[in-house]
Amino acid sequence: MNGQTSSTNWGCIAGVAVVVAVICSLLAIPMAVSAVTTDPHEWVREHYTHVSGDDPDEGPVVYSSSDDVDSVLAAVVAGTRPDERQRGSATTTSLSSPTGADPQDVHYLRYDDDWLICVYPSNGQTQIEVTEFDEGYRRHAGHVGHWYRHRGSSFRGGGGGYGK
Structure with a gap:
């Protein structure tokens, strides 16, 4: 060669x-x-145990894990990439949480206008609640009411006032 x-x-x-x-x-x-x-509901369905609920448009679909809240929250955030995160605060403790958990222990994850996921402790387990955004907003409005601004709504408030 x-x-x-x-x-x-x-x-x-x-x-x-x-x-x-x-x-x-x-x-x-x-x-x-x-x-x-990945669709957040699909991701949660693949990684956690189904507890209750069938249709996230009609109410929460709940999943559980034996892992602690922080570990589950980190896994869900890494696997689904929420658009916004929030933890219940001391200012919302006067409002009861529909999850039954202490409002300060509930972590909320928003996915554009599509999904709302709540992660919280319950009876020694971690619950993962998945709802379609509108249903989740109605359910948790006292805690995530400010998120409705992302919907592009023309709502400008009620009552009298200048600039409406």
């Missing part, structure tokens, strides 16, 4: 390697994006 043939072979091998690498990266990008943008 002469030097020119050997370098031609290596050039072909390098070219094929580059083509294979480009194809693999083009396939990997959509898979990585879909892994991050």
Whole structure:
């Protein structure tokens, strides 16, 4: 073999390697994006034990885990990427939580206008409550009322006043 043939072979091998690498990266990008943008309800359904509820448009669908709240919350956030997070605060303790948990122990996750997930302790377990956003908003309005502004609503408040 002469030097020119050997370098031609290596050039072909390098070219094929580059083509294979480009194809693999083009396939990997959509898979990585879909892994991050998974439907939050589907993700929770795949990772936790179903407790109650069937239709998140009509009421909460509840799942449970034996892991602590912080671990479950971290896993749900990493697996679903919420648009906004909030924890119940001392200012909402006068409002009872529909979950039955202390309002300060409930973590709320908002997913655009689509989903509301609550993570909270219950009887030594961690509960994960999934609702469609409108249903979840009605259920938890006293705690997440400010989130309705994301809906693009034309609601401008009630009563008299300037600028309505």
